[in-house]
Amino acid sequence: MLNEDPTEPLLPTITYSVVDQQEELLEGTILQRKVCETQRGSWELLQIGLKGKVPGK
Numbered sequence: 001m002l003n004e005d006p007t008e009p010l011l012p013t014i015t016y017s018v019v020d021q022q023e024e025l026l027e028g029t030i031l032q033r034k035v036c037e038t039q040r041g042s043w044e045l046l047q048i049g050l051k052g053k054v055p056g057k
């Protein structure tokens with residue numbers, strides 16, 4: 001079914017999900033840090049999780 005009112009948006013805005021993700025990142029902490037060396041240089045991998053949570057082994 002097509003939406004006949006062109007002023008009504010078809011998709012929800014992205015701003016709500018971005019705010020939720022930022023709040024999750026503020027509550028997170030770095031669980032593991034790994035530096036990888038390559039011929040082009042080094043880069044860092046981070047495992048991020050919620051504070052107080054320990055990843056399963």
